[in-house]
Amino acid sequence: MPIMRKILLAAAALVVIGAAVGASVYYFTKGVADTASAFFATIASTGPEVAYRSASPAFQQAMSESSFTALVNRAGLTRFKSASWPERAVENGQGSVSGTLMLDGDVSLPAKVQLIKNAAGAWKVFNFTLQMPGGAQQGEPQPRPASGDQVSALIGDRAWSADGLSLVVLKLGNTVLVNTAPVVKPDSTIDATSLRLQFDAKTTGAQKLTRNCQKNEPCIELSANDSHYKIDESPNAAAILTITKMDAGRIEGEFSADMISLEGKLAIHQGRFVVSVK
Numbered sequence: 001m002p003i004m005r006k007i008l009l010a011a012a013a014l015v016v017i018g019a020a021v022g023a024s025v026y027y028f029t030k031g032v033a034d035t036a037s038a039f040f041a042t043i044a045s046t047g048p049e050v051a052y053r054s055a056s057p058a059f060q061q062a063m064s065e066s067s068f069t070a071l072v073n074r075a076g077l078t079r080f081k082s083a084s085w086p087e088r089a090v091e092n093g094q095g096s097v098s099g100t101l102m103l104d105g106d107v108s109l110p111a112k113v114q115l116i117k118n119a120a121g122a123w124k125v126f127n128f129t130l131q132m133p134g135g136a137q138q139g140e141p142q143p144r145p146a147s148g149d150q151v152s153a154l155i156g157d158r159a160w161s162a163d164g165l166s167l168v169v170l171k172l173g174n175t176v177l178v179n180t181a182p183v184v185k186p187d188s189t190i191d192a193t194s195l196r197l198q199f200d201a202k203t204t205g206a207q208k209l210t211r212n213c214q215k216n217e218p219c220i221e222l223s224a225n226d227s228h229y230k231i232d233e234s235p236n237a238a239a240i241l242t243i244t245k246m247d248a249g250r251i252e253g254e255f256s257a258d259m260i261s262l263e264g265k266l267a268i269h270q271g272r273f274v275v276s277v278k
Contacts, residue, residue, distance in 0.1 A: 029088035032095035035123040036113040037083040040101060044080040048072040056116055056124035058223070063181045067166070075130055079104035093117045094226070101130070114226065126226070127192045151180055151195060153271035155224060160193055171277040174202045175216050176251065178275055196221040199241050201251060201277065209239035209257055220257050222268065229259035229266055250276050
């Protein structure tokens with residue numbers, strides 16, 4: 001057989017194999033792509049409330065429905081027309097797609113959606129990130145914290161903070177519960193980190209934080225990097241909160257904690273909070 005013919009046959013075989021691999025990837029990632037597209041289509045057809053309820057429980061825990069609706073309106077997602085997801089991946093019950101959302105008026109938004117499977121094996125939206133052209137929308141009021149409440153910390157080596165609409169503070173008896181939601185950053189992307197901090201407002205000195213936030217006792221939990229972290233209970237680990245100032249319904253304090261998840265360990269350093277309670 002002539003050498004050139006062998007080369008052509010080999011090239012044709014590679015093309016066939018490549019097409020088969022591409023078709024296989026498309027087939028196994030079709031579910032995540034369809035779910036991501038359906039999520040945004042639901043926003044446009046039946047409203048953000050219905051789309052919010054279709055997302056995963058982790059998504060709903062991290063972001064309130066009102067915050068989600070505000071984000072939808074800010075990004076103009078009710079004008080969604082179609083989506084293209086050229087980048088897709090599925091691994092260990094988690095999926096992701098990256099591509100472009102097309103909105104009415106020839107507006108395109110680069111987007112990435114992360115999904116997880118529920119107990120029934122159905123894909124659910126876990127998180128999504130949008131890049132709006134030119135950063136924040138001009139002429140729209142930007143949220144500002146009315147009371148100056150804020151929580152900040154070094155999470156690993158990354159500086160993080162939450163305030164304003166991303167911060168919810170509740171007081172039940174002597175217990176103060178601080179919950180943060182994902183933060184819309186100045187470049188209009190979303191930081192999905194969320195923190196739950198619970199402490200006794202009447203205790204002076206250091207409070208030892210526990211990993212069980214379902215009880216009425218000091219605790220801390222963290223969701224970051226697609227993982228849920230709880231307190232590391234190994235002998236040399238520590239999780240401490242200290243109230244540094246209380247004045248007319250306003251509490252300031254510091255906290256730090258060694259955390260652990262299935263993905264590994266993570267330290268929270270230089271944690272600070274300023275919250276108003278009634």
